[in-house]
Amino acid sequence: MGAKLARRPVFVSCREQRLFHGLPPQVALDSAEFRQPPLFSDWAARRRRAATTPSRLSLDRYTTAIRSSGAGMRRREFITVAGGFAAALPFAARAxxxxxxxxxxxxxxxxxxxxxxxxxxxxxxxxxxxxxxxxxxxxxxxxxxxxxxxxxxxxxxxxxxxxxxxxxxxxxxxxxxxxxxxxxxxxxxxxxxxxxxxxxxxxxxxxxxxxxxxIAVQLGAKRLGVRLQIVKASSEPDIGPAFSELQRLQAGALWIGADPLFNGLSEQLATLSVTHKIPAIYQFREFAAAGGLASYGGSxxxxxxxxxxxxxxxxxxxxxxxxxxxxSTKVELILNLKTAKLLGLALPPALLARADEVIE
The missing domain is CATH 3.40.50.2300 (Response regulator)
Structure with a gap:
């Protein structure tokens, strides 16, 4: 029936339009199907099918209620009709x-x-x-x-x-x-x-x-024996200016503190660090995989x-x-050898030997 409806227009009288108003679309279409100009080849089959089609039977009960019981019965009968068709909806749609x-x-x-x-x-x-x-x-x-x-x-x-x-x-x-x-x-x-x-x-x-x-890996400045300069970035638009500030400070290296803002920006951070010739390390492997020099932390x-x-x-x-x-208890060291060469760094063999993964 659905295929025929898709190919042929549906003709509905003004009276039927009032009758169908408020019904679920499938109810109205199934009922209006009997107003389509029948093709001679399937006219007899349609007549036989009409006697047992649920939508036609429901429509007949609905129109009978309108004629015999007045406006007071219309809403109750409509709920019955609509409820019947809701129960007939495919299970997958309801699930x-x-x-x-x-x-x-x-x-x-x-x-x-x-x-x-x-x-x-x-x-x-x-x-x-x-x-x-x-x-x-x-x-x-x-x-x-x-x-x-x-x-x-x-x-x-x-x-x-x-x-x-x-x-x-x-x-x-x-x-x-x-x-x-x-x-x-x-x-x-x-x-x-x-x-x-x-x-x-x-x-x-x-x-x-x-x-x-x-748990973020913390590397203390005193432990590393370096002077620490803090450059802050609280939003994505702050990252570009932060790298410009790092270049102005002539930073020799960059440790990127673990933060949700940076977690999804590994590629951008890696690209900027290489562009500004700053060796950088972040906690997660995704940074090194995206072109950063190294990562040290969990997954x-x-x-x-x-x-x-x-x-x-x-x-x-x-x-x-x-x-x-x-x-996370396992801490991984990932090194990007290709980035090291771009930065002109020669990574010590002992460091390469300790790495859990070397990206070439």
């Missing part, structure tokens, strides 16, 4: 409305975080969930505006999502915790969650919250994947209080 929804909260912008979001989806996939099939994700990106986090967390909580994935730093996690004490929260941060007040302990987080953490990609795994487990019934906080 789509019932799938769990995850609220994804992040302090940064979506574009640089695409690979990390994919890592989160990969973790969900390990527990049997696929976005758009049996789970939906509502994304909220603060785009570096930290003061928006609380409002967005409250908004997600008011939508009664099944879980909030608070990623991109402690600001998102604390905002989610303040917004709800009942909706499960899975965080991904780079600081000690006990120290900032997110959980009671790593092994027994308690409450409605758990997650993954990467943020794996942390997002593990956050996805925890999210899937919680959707399946696990309690956040029973899931210990996953902490």
């Amino acid at each position: 789509q409305r019932d799938i769990p929804v995850i609220g994804f909260l992040n302090t940064a912008s979506p574009e640089p975080y695409a690979r990390l979001v994919q890592a989160f989806r990969d973790g969900l996939g390990e527990t049997g969930y696929a976005e758009g099939k049996n789970v939906a994700i509502e994304y909220r990106w603060a785009r570096g505006e930290q003061d928006r986090m609380r409002q967005m967390a409250v908004e997600l909580a008011s939508r009664r999502v099944k879980l909030i994935a608070a990623t991109g730093g402690s600001t998102a996690a604390l905002a989610a915790k303040a917004a709800t004490s009942t909706i499960p929260i899975v965080f991904q941060i780079g600081v000690d969650p006990v120290e900032v007040g997110l959980v009671a302990s790593l092994s027994k987080p308690g409450g409605n919250i758990t997650g993954t953490t990467i 943020i990609t794996d942390a997002y994947r593990q956050a996805g795994v925890y999210s899937g487990r919680i959707l399946k019934g696990d309690k956040p209080a029973d899931l210990p906080v996953q902490q």
Whole structure:
């Protein structure tokens, strides 16, 4: 029937237009099908089919109620007709409305975080969930505006999502915790969650919250025997001028402090460091892989994947209080030999031997 409707116009009288007003589109189309000018080849088949077509029977009951019971019966009969057709909707369409929804909260912008979001989806996939099939994700990106986090967390909580994935730093996690004490929260941060007040302990987080953490590697200036100059960048537009300031200071090297703002900008940071001839090191492998000189720290990609795994487990019934906080314990040294040559640096053989990976 659907194919015929797509090829032939539907003719509806003025009286029928009033009758169909307010009906679901499929009800109106199924009923109006009997007003189409029949082709002689299928006229007899249509007449036989009309006697048992649900839409025609429903329409007959509806028009009978209008004629015999007046306006008082119209609304009740309409609800019956509409309800009958709603029950006949394909199961997949109704099931789509019932799938769990995850609220994804992040302090940064979506574009640089695409690979990390994919890592989160990969973790969900390990527990049997696929976005758009049996789970939906509502994304909220603060785009570096930290003061928006609380409002967005409250908004997600008011939508009664099944879980909030608070990623991109402690600001998102604390905002989610303040917004709800009942909706499960899975965080991904780079600081000690006990120290900032997110959980009671790593092994027994308690409450409605758990997650993954990467403790940032700290290199003290005194330990390194160098003089430290701090150059700040609080937003993406600040990064270019910050490198110009580094060049003015004649900086001999750059240690990029771990921050959600920088996590998704590895390629930009790596390019600027090479352009300004400044050897630079960051915590995550993605920086070295994008062309930075070196990285030293844990894997943020794996942390997002593990956050996805925890999210899937919680959707399946696990309690956040029973899931210990996953902490990155392995520290990796990644060196980019190609970048070292561009910067005119000869990396010592002993350092190359200690590296977990050398990118050539």
